[in-house]
Amino acid sequence: MWMTTAGWANKITEITLFVEDLHRSKVFYQETLELEIIYEDESCAVFDHGNTSINLLDQSNAHELIEPAQVGHLGDGARFQFTIQVPDVDRVCDELKLRGVKLLNGPITRPWGRRTACFSDPDGHLWEIAQVLE
Template sequence: MIPQRVSLITIGAYDLPMLRAFYQKLGWEETAHSSDNYAAFTTAGVILTLFPIEELAKDAEITFTQDRNSYRAVSFAINLDEPSQVDSVIEQIREIGGTILREPSDAFWGGRTAYFADPENNLWEVVWNPSAVFDERGAMISY
């Protein structure tokens, strides 16, 4: 049986120093494993890493053809404890240069949601889900 967990997510970075600076501006702390060519940030549920996109393609033994200016076909989410936090987090992201794609609004399913893109067009949802359950570390364990 394959363990049912996600432990690490890597974003292939076109410009690692610029992308790293954006996540540092979010206030996220890097781990001791970060280096000039790799950034690792701790989160409540997984480790988020940034790795040069050419190196990621080489490591996976693939040819990468993604257009740098298009959105990627994946999104990440920051789930929050209160609906008002969606608005305040989006304002903080706006202040540090994130591109707001969807302003905070109430969702048809009862939550509150917004979207932003980091400087390399990785999509992030900022969301409050009234059904979300978090563990003591802040990792979402149910929704």
């Protein structure tokens, strides 16, 4: 992998998501995905997701991090998807539905040997849950 040969770390340690309503998104990640907050202030909430921290940043504070790039807004269209490996996609989908999550698709058995489903958080960030089929 090019990152390891260049001397870079070989894992993603933080993901920052720019959100329109910090409180709404914080509730989603706490209650729906059952993640634990490890840091928060008036402009962000950081969640523990194993070896990766998910930082929800109020989008009004995002420009200073990425300028001169522009901050996209909800409705601009998907630009990426996060994938979480799970042992049983159907069971996780049932749990998500009980928590009020509307699946965008799935569960679907894919020709490349995975069973997947996709949903979005309140700001349109796409999440896929995937099960490796044997």
